Structures are given as C-alpha cells and as structure tokens.
Amino acid sequence: MVLFKSCPRCSGDRTLEEDLYGYYILCLACGYVSYPTIQQEQEGLFDADVDVKEKTA
Numbered sequence: 001m002v003l004f005k006s007c008p009r010c011s012g013d014r015t016l017e018e019d020l021y022g023y024y025i026l027c028l029a030c031g032y033v034s035y036p037t038i039q040q041e042q043e044g045l046f047d048a049d050v051d052v053k054e055k056t057a
C-alpha cells in the first residue's frame with residue numbers, strides 16, 4: 001500500500017509497512033516514520049492489561 005505525496009516532511013511517497021511491533025508508515029524518499037491509527041488499538045490492549053492487574057491486586 002503506497003500513500004503518494006503524503007509525507008509531512010518532504011511531500012514524498014510513503015508506504016504502509018508491518019513488523020513485530022505493528023504497522024508503521026515509511027517515507028520512501030527521506031525515511032520519515034509515522035504510525036497509523038492501528039497503533040492506538042494496541043495501546044487500548046495495554047489499558048485492558050492494567051485493569052486486570054488492579055482487580056487481582
């Protein structure tokens with residue numbers, strides 16, 4: 001998936017990539033990295049873990 005001319009730094013083309021930590025958007029021109037809204041869903045999972053710990057404590 002390529003996001004044409006979407007880079008806030010250089011207005012270059014960016015691509016959606018995925019690694020062990022989730023999705024990120026990488027600029028092919030300057031290497032600028034940003035994170036899509038999918039990242040926020042993972043943060044929500046961490047909040048759920050915190051709630052479980054509070055109940056068991």
Ligand SMILES: [Zn+2]
Pocket residue numbers: 007008009010011012027028029030031032
């Ligand atoms: Zn760029």
